[in-house]
Structures are given as C-alpha cells and as structure tokens.
Amino acid sequence: MDVSVRRRQSDVLSAGAPAATRINARVIVVATIGNALEWFDFTVFSFFAAIIAKQFFPSDNPTASLLAAWTTFGVGFLTRPLGGIVLGNYADRHGRKSALMVTISLMAVGVGIIAFAPTYAQIGIYAPILMLIGRFLQGFSAGGEVGSATAFLVEHAPVERRGVYGSFQMISQACSMLLGALTGVALTRILSAEQLDQFGWRIPFMLGLLIVPVGLYVRSKLDESPVFIRHTKRLPTAKSPFFESIRHWRAIFAGFGLTVYGTIGTYIFYYYMPSYATRSLAIPFADSVIASCCAALAYIAATFASGMMSDVIGRKKPMLVSTILSLLISWPLFALLTRHPTLPVLILVQCCLMASLGLFQGSYCAFVCELFPSHVRSTGMAMGYNFAVMIFGGFAGAIATLLIKLTEDKLAVVYYGLFGCVIGLVTIAQLKDRSKQALM
Structure with a gap:
C-alpha cells in the first residue's frame, strides 16, 4: 500500500470520530431534514397527481391530463x-454545511411556488408554467x-457505524413517504372531494414549508464535516471538483448503476402504486x-x-440479496394483485x-460514499x-402509464x-x- 494512502487512513481513524456505540442525533437531523422535505413533497404530488x-x-x-401532470x-x-x-x-470547495444552507433555501422557493400557484381556470397557460418553474x-x-x-452524514460517522448513519438518509425518505401518506389519508377523511379539488391538495405543501425555518436553524448550529476539515488542512481544495471528479468515472458509473435499481424501485413500487391501484x-x-x-x-424497518x-x-x-x-x-406479486385487487x-x-428494496437502500449511501475521495465526494456522488434519477426515476410514472396504455396489459x-x-x-x-x- 502506498505510504500516502496509509497515512491518510491513519489520519482518519485517529481523528476523534464519534463513539461507535452512540448515534449523533443532531448530525442525522441536519443531514436528512432537507431530504425529508424533498420526499414529502414528492409523495404528496404523487398522491394528488x-x-x-x-x-x-x-x-x-383523462389519460392525457394525468400524463401531463406526471411529465x-x-x-x-x-x-x-x-x-x-x-x-x-x-x-467540495466551501464545505458541506454551507451547501446545505443553500439547498434548503432554494427548495423552499420551489415548494412555495407550487403551494400557492393559481390554477389554469384562474390564469390560463401561466398556471402550468408556474408549476414547471416550481418543479425546476x-x-x-x-x-x-x-x-x-x-x-455530511457519512463523514460524521465512525468507521464501525457508517452503514447505520447512511441508512438514515433513506429512512428519512421513508418517514417522509409515511408522513405524506398519512397526510393524504387525513385529508381524504376530513375533506370532501370538492374541497380537495379547491384547496385541500395545497395543504401538505404549505405544511412542508414549515420545515424550512427549522432546517435553516439546525444546519446553522452544527460544525462542518470533520473529514472535509481534515482534507482542507492536508491538501488544497480542488479548483474544479467537477473536472477532478471525472478522473473517478468508474465510481460515478458505479453510483449511476446502483441508483437505477433504487430509483426505479422507489418510484414504481411506492410512488406510482396509488395511481396504478386506483386507475388500473x-x-x-x-x-x-x-x-x-x-x-x-x-x-x-428493512x-x-x-x-x-x-x-x-x-x-x-x-444489496445482492435485495436485487435477487x-x-x-416482483412479477408473481403483481400478478396476484391484478387477479385479486383488494x-x-x-x-x-x-x-x-x-422491504426487499429497503435491504438495498440501507447499505447504499455508505457504499457509494466509500467509492469517492473527500475532495470530490459530493460532486461525484x-x-x-442525479443522472440516474433523471433518466429512470423522474419519468417512471409517465413511462408506466404509457406501457399500460400501449400494451393494454396491467402487468406491463x-x-x-x-x-x-x-x-x-x-x-453491485x-x-x-x-x-x-x-x-479517503
């Protein structure tokens, strides 16, 4: 092993990582609160598509209208x-903490536009344009x-707990899915169909905005990632982490491939299912x-x-067990559901x-983080x-709807x-x- 690599690993192991028996709840909240807001809004959008x-x-x-919404x-x-x-x-240049403050602020603007955008009946073609701007x-x-x-999350974890820490990124998504679903249940029970059409669908997005002040506050109070700090002390920050990350193209493609399974599974097995169950x-x-x-x-749980x-x-x-x-x-379960739609x-x-997907996702975050060195970790990951999610996840609902429509097969x-x-x-x-x- 190269001397510099041994020294780098020694530095990381001896740098006072948190106790392995204790999970730092503040780190988890700071790292996952923006992710939670994102997935809460996505869940609500899918339920009220x-x-x-x-x-x-x-x-x-109606199919064309729904396709436009999913698109x-x-x-x-x-x-x-x-x-x-x-x-x-x-x-990668200025720190994880600074970037997290920027991302949650931009996210709040997008959610706000969606929550308060006038409808097509009120302002015509500008309504879908506003919706597009909010989603962008x-x-x-x-x-x-x-x-x-x-x-930020994995770099705060001790070596022995990186898997557990990383799993909370996906758990935060699941908690947001659950909260979004519970919100949907509550609204459908409390409000009439007419009230849901008029204003009820906006309520979850407005509730999501309440997370933003909390997110900004907790993120402003926690220290920068210790791994990032140690890297900046040892080596100068890369002038262009994007171009530097290209040198690690194998790791980028690996992250891409792993994300394809996770994102298709999430959007088809969870997000598309309410629409599929209702319409098909x-x-x-x-x-x-x-x-x-x-x-x-x-x-x-998984x-x-x-x-x-x-x-x-x-x-x-x-991860291997999950994919296999x-x-x-998958096919036998969907076949069972189409025969007995209860x-x-x-x-x-x-x-x-x-549950099968969770076996993969719980190990995913730590696994992908471990593929990249610290000076390009955020960019490379x-x-x-994001390329995998863009290609295979974002249009999953539209693709699924088209597959069923074109083949006239509910199992498509x-x-x-x-x-x-x-x-x-x-x-994998x-x-x-x-x-x-x-x-690294």
Missing part, C-alpha cells in the same frame, strides 16, 4: 444533474442536496394510501436492518416489494445519483421494475466492498 392534473392541465382525455413531475428531474454539479462543486427549482436544489447531505385496478384511493403507509413502515447488517457483514451481501429477491418476487393483497404486495409496469433489478444486480456484483476501510 390526478387532482393536480385537473387543476393545471385540463383536458377532455411535469418528471421535468423537475431535468435540473437535478445541473444542481448536483453546481452545488456539489460548492460543497425543486429539482435543482434536490440535485445538490443529496451529495452534500449524504457526504379500481381500488379506492383511500385504500391505496393506507397500503402506502404500511409499505413505508416495512421499508423503514432499511435500518440493512444499515446495521452492512456494518457487520459488509454492504454487498444485503426483487427479481424473483386492500389486503395490495398491502401484502407493497410491503414485500418495499451527486453526478451518478412490472417489466420496468425488473429492468432496474437487473441493472442493480450486475453493478462487480464492485468491491470497502465497508471496513477508512474514508
């Missing part, structure tokens, strides 16, 4: 790679959030939201378990699929993640999920496990 379609994209054809949802993902590069560069800002900020926040299987919307709540709980296991047995094993299991159970079966199907959506499983399996099988090594 049909209402948003009517309000902002009126059409005589708007996906268009916001086009700015994610740009946000990942710009804000990832900022994080959300996408740009979210693109920078994921690399900076995940690097005629399951009541309220029942689909209840099933999503149960699925989120299963995902949280994700945390995966993070813990990965610190003991390594990251690859739970999803390949085996709430109990929907709960069973979603819980099994999301953001590039692989499964093939997209299976494609993601194959990509994830092939990618070729990578080395670095769970026991110090961060």
Whole structure:
C-alpha cells in the first residue's frame, strides 16, 4: 500500500470520530431534514397527481391530463444533474454545511411556488408554467442536496457505524413517504372531494414549508464535516471538483448503476402504486394510501436492518440479496394483485416489494460514499445519483402509464421494475466492498 494512502487512513481513524456505540442525533437531523422535505413533497404530488392534473392541465382525455401532470413531475428531474454539479462543486470547495444552507433555501422557493400557484381556470397557460418553474427549482436544489447531505452524514460517522448513519438518509425518505401518506389519508377523511379539488391538495405543501425555518436553524448550529476539515488542512481544495471528479468515472458509473435499481424501485413500487391501484385496478384511493403507509413502515424497518447488517457483514451481501429477491418476487406479486385487487393483497404486495428494496437502500449511501475521495465526494456522488434519477426515476410514472396504455396489459409496469433489478444486480456484483476501510 502506498505510504500516502496509509497515512491518510491513519489520519482518519485517529481523528476523534464519534463513539461507535452512540448515534449523533443532531448530525442525522441536519443531514436528512432537507431530504425529508424533498420526499414529502414528492409523495404528496404523487398522491394528488390526478387532482393536480385537473387543476393545471385540463383536458377532455383523462389519460392525457394525468400524463401531463406526471411529465411535469418528471421535468423537475431535468435540473437535478445541473444542481448536483453546481452545488456539489460548492460543497467540495466551501464545505458541506454551507451547501446545505443553500439547498434548503432554494427548495423552499420551489415548494412555495407550487403551494400557492393559481390554477389554469384562474390564469390560463401561466398556471402550468408556474408549476414547471416550481418543479425546476425543486429539482435543482434536490440535485445538490443529496451529495452534500449524504457526504455530511457519512463523514460524521465512525468507521464501525457508517452503514447505520447512511441508512438514515433513506429512512428519512421513508418517514417522509409515511408522513405524506398519512397526510393524504387525513385529508381524504376530513375533506370532501370538492374541497380537495379547491384547496385541500395545497395543504401538505404549505405544511412542508414549515420545515424550512427549522432546517435553516439546525444546519446553522452544527460544525462542518470533520473529514472535509481534515482534507482542507492536508491538501488544497480542488479548483474544479467537477473536472477532478471525472478522473473517478468508474465510481460515478458505479453510483449511476446502483441508483437505477433504487430509483426505479422507489418510484414504481411506492410512488406510482396509488395511481396504478386506483386507475388500473379500481381500488379506492383511500385504500391505496393506507397500503402506502404500511409499505413505508416495512421499508423503514428493512432499511435500518440493512444499515446495521452492512456494518457487520459488509454492504454487498444485503444489496445482492435485495436485487435477487426483487427479481424473483416482483412479477408473481403483481400478478396476484391484478387477479385479486383488494386492500389486503395490495398491502401484502407493497410491503414485500418495499422491504426487499429497503435491504438495498440501507447499505447504499455508505457504499457509494466509500467509492469517492473527500475532495470530490459530493460532486461525484451527486453526478451518478442525479443522472440516474433523471433518466429512470423522474419519468417512471409517465413511462408506466404509457406501457399500460400501449400494451393494454396491467402487468406491463412490472417489466420496468425488473429492468432496474437487473441493472442493480450486475453493478453491485462487480464492485468491491470497502465497508471496513477508512474514508479517503
């Protein structure tokens, strides 16, 4: 081993990392609160996609209207790679903490536009334009959030707990999914269909804005990542982390491949399911939201378990089990659901699929962070993640809707999920496990 590499690992191991038996809750809150806001809004958008379609994209054809809404949802993902590069560069040059303050502020502007945008009936064509602007800002900020926040989280963790710390990034997503679903259940129970159309769908976005002041406050109070501080003391900051990260193209492609499975699984098995259950299987919307709540709980449990296991047995094993299991159970579960479209079966199907996905996601964050050196970690991770999410996740709902429409086969959506499983399996099988090594 090169002398400089041994010295770098020695520095990291002896730099006073937090006690391995204790989880720093403040670090977790700071790193995940922006991610939680992002996914809460995405969950709410997916649950109320049909209402948003009517309000902002009126059409005589309900399918065309829904496609327009899902496409708007996906268009916001086009700015994610740009946000990942710009804000990832900022994080690698000026620190994770500074970048996190910027991302949550931009995110708040995007959420605010969506929450208060007038409808098509009020201002005509400017209504969908405003919705697009809000989604673009959300996408740009979210693109920078994921690399900076995940690097901040994992770099604060001791070597023995990086898997657990990293799992909280995905757990925060699941908690937001659950909170979004519970909000949907509450609103459908309290408000009439007319009230939901008029103003009810806006309430969750307004509630999401309340997170912003809390996020800004807690992020301003916590110290910078110790790994980033040590790096800046040892070496000068890269003038262009983006160009420097290109040297680590293998790691970027690895992150891309791993994210393909995670993002397709999340958007098809969770986000698209309420729309799929309601429109394709005629399951009541309220029942689909209840099933999503149960699925989120299963995902949280499996994700945390995966993070813990990965610190003991390594990251690859739970990730391999997840991809293989999803390949085996996805088609039979969807086939069962199409034959028996009831709430109990929907709960069973979603819980099994999301638990399998959680086994992968709980190890994912730490695994990808361990692929990159600290001076390009935010940029490199953001590039692989955001390009994969943009291509395969943002338009997942629109792709699934089109597949079902063109083939007239309710099971067509499964093939997209299976494609993601194959990509994830092939990618993880070729990578080395670095769970026991110090961060570079």
